[in-house]
Amino acid sequence: MSRARLILLPLACALVALMAGMWLGGHPRVLPDGVRTAFVEDDRALRAEVIDQIENDFIREVDVEKLQDASLKGIISSLGDRFSHYFSPREALQFQQSVQGRFEGVGMRIEEVRRGLQVVSVFEGSPAERSGIRQGAIITNVGGESIAGQSAEIATAKIKGPPGTSVRLTLLEPDRRKTRTIDVKREAISVPTVESKLETVNGKKLGVAELLTFSSGAHGELRSAIDKLLAQGAQGIVLDLRGNGGGLLQEAVLVSSIFLEDGTVVSTDGRNRGRQTYPAEGDALDPKLPVVVLVDGGSASASEIVAGALRDRKRATLVGEKTFGKGVFQEVEPLSNGGALDLTVGRYFLPSGENIDATGIVPKTKARDDPRTPRDEGLPVALRALASQVR
Numbered sequence: 001m002s003r004a005r006l007i008l009l010p011l012a013c014a015l016v017a018l019m020a021g022m023w024l025g026g027h028p029r030v031l032p033d034g035v036r037t038a039f040v041e042d043d044r045a046l047r048a049e050v051i052d053q054i055e056n057d058f059i060r061e062v063d064v065e066k067l068q069d070a071s072l073k074g075i076i077s078s079l080g081d082r083f084s085h086y087f088s089p090r091e092a093l094q095f096q097q098s099v100q101g102r103f104e105g106v107g108m109r110i111e112e113v114r115r116g117l118q119v120v121s122v123f124e125g126s127p128a129e130r131s132g133i134r135q136g137a138i139i140t141n142v143g144g145e146s147i148a149g150q151s152a153e154i155a156t157a158k159i160k161g162p163p164g165t166s167v168r169l170t171l172l173e174p175d176r177r178k179t180r181t182i183d184v185k186r187e188a189i190s191v192p193t194v195e196s197k198l199e200t201v202n203g204k205k206l207g208v209a210e211l212l213t214f215s216s217g218a219h220g221e222l223r224s225a226i227d228k229l230l231a232q233g234a235q236g237i238v239l240d241l242r243g244n245g246g247g248l249l250q251e252a253v254l255v256s257s258i259f260l261e262d263g264t265v266v267s268t269d270g271r272n273r274g275r276q277t278y279p280a281e282g283d284a285l286d287p288k289l290p291v292v293v294l295v296d297g298g299s300a301s302a303s304e305i306v307a308g309a310l311r312d313r314k315r316a317t318l319v320g321e322k323t324f325g326k327g328v329f330q331e332v333e334p335l336s337n338g339g340a341l342d343l344t345v346g347r348y349f350l351p352s353g354e355n356i357d358a359t360g361i362v363p364k365t366k367a368r369d370d371p372r373t374p375r376d377e378g379l380p381v382a383l384r385a386l387a388s389q390v391r
Contacts, residue, residue, distance in 0.1 A: 047071060072339070081344050082151050083330060089338035091157045103191070105160040106167065106184045108133060109212065109243055111298040112152040115172070116140045118371075120243035120298055121212075123192065131184045136174035136371030141181070143168055152245070153342070161186050174372045193218050196225040198232050201387040207234030208379065211255065214247025214302040219254035226258065226285070236290035236386045239306075242320065242369070242378065246301030249278075249329060249348075255302075256309045257281040259291055259316065263351070265309045268329060270346025290389035291316040294382040295363060300324035308350035308361055317389070318363035319382040327357025 051067050072086040087095055097103040107126020110117040117139040122128045139159075140146060147155040159167055163186055170181045195210045207229030211222050226237055239259075246252075249268075256265040260280035267277040293307045293316045304323050310316035329348055333341045349355050367381035 069339075076341075076343075083326070083328060083342075084344045085151060085153055085342040087153075087157075087340040087342060091154075092334070092338065092340040094157055094160045095153070095332070095340065095342070103160055104163050104188050105156075105186055106131070106133075106169075107187070107189045110139070110152060110156060111243060111245060112155075113138060114148065116147045116150075117152060117155050123189065126189065127184050127187050131182055133169075133171065133182075133184075134173065135374075138172045138174075139169050140172055140179060141168075141170035163188050191215065193221045194225045196229055198229060198234060199383055201383045204235050204387050204390045205233045206236050206238065206383055206386050206390070207232075208238045208240060208383075210240035210242075211244055211303075213244060214251040214255070216248060216251070218247065218251045219258065222255060223258050230285075230289075235390045236292070237285075238292045238294055238379070238382045238386055239316070240294045240379070240382075241299045241303040241307060242294055242296040243298035244300075244303040245298060245324075246303055246326070249302065249305075252302035252305040253278045254281065256306050257283070258285060259310055260284055260313055261287065263313060266305045266348050266350065268346050268348045273346045287315070290386055292382050292386040292389075293318050294367070294378060295320040295323050295361070296369065296378065297321050297324055297360075301326040301329070304356055304361055305348065305350070308352075308354070308356065311361065312351040312354075317365065317385055318361065319365040319385050320363045320367050320378055322362045323356070323360040325356055325358045325360030327355040327359075 051064060051071075054062055054067060055064055069086070069088045076084050076086045094103055106128040107123035108128040109120040109123075111120050112118075115138050119128075119133060119135055119137045119139070121135055122133055139155075140148065142155065142158040145158075147158065159169070161167060166183045166185045168181060168183050170179050172179045192212055193215060194212065197208050199206045199208055207226065209222060209225050209229065211218060229237065249266075253265045257280040261282055261284040262280050265278050265280050267275060269275045291310065293310055295303065295307050295318060299307065299320075300323065304326065307316075307318055307323065311318050327347055327349075328344050329346055330342050331345050333343065335341055347355050347357065365381065365385050367378040369376065369378045
């Protein structure tokens, strides 16, 4: 991972100055350099003392590396912010791969729910599909341990692993009351970025472009898919962002720029970041092309930026369910041990000035998928809404 920060909006407060300051009443107290240095050295010595004592005298043999990781994770956990994380070196590598659209795992998209992780979709031909994992299933345990209450980033890191190894998953199926436990063999997975198709509604050809992630280069793949749909005669586009938990901020701006020629897409502000505005970057589609954005409760962060920008700029109609409501963003900073700090550093604001944290975006037209059925109940509603706009 390069030393450059990644600005992320993955599916928010500052770290206690990386253990170089004191956290009092929600505000850091600035210490003189000499005192700060002494504080850091004392803290390091104390942590080493505790870990050494455990390593030497605890009733069972322990993994010192795990203890050190747990110590760092505990610091971040104390912030009370579910979007901030410490990634161990292994987790940092997996995170970087997922941002680049590839990873080693079982091949499914998930979203965080109270009981664990809910399966949003399963990649065709993946180990998950071959194991019979279906959309709507809830993963409650990984490797025999409950993942209830854990962040999606941490829980999915436990599912990922070297190709050829297996992971034990306990699932609650959408149409059953009992759980089942299966072993799934991991493989190298290439994450699909865009899936597209042409539909005909009331004699009108309509394009559907489903964007699955805001990984690096996603905007280019989306634009290519839309251009192909238009070449096939599509008279309007449904941009399907259901279950898309976000990704890179720059990709959100570039995806919005496919539909917006200029003007504000989003602005950000943070305690030590300052206000910054991100405009559309041009080369947009015909502004008269009808567009509908389809969203649901799994549409978060980068998806909400795109949906909100197109709504506020009156470029698209929103259809679906209320979005997740993540109005903050993180920066990922590589650490000296090969790990990384994924830290919430600010909030983002839609063109209207609205911050949708915890409130989400409510579509104008309601549509809801039923996870207990194989049918897609939301897309037909979006297609009818789009067809009504085609002249």
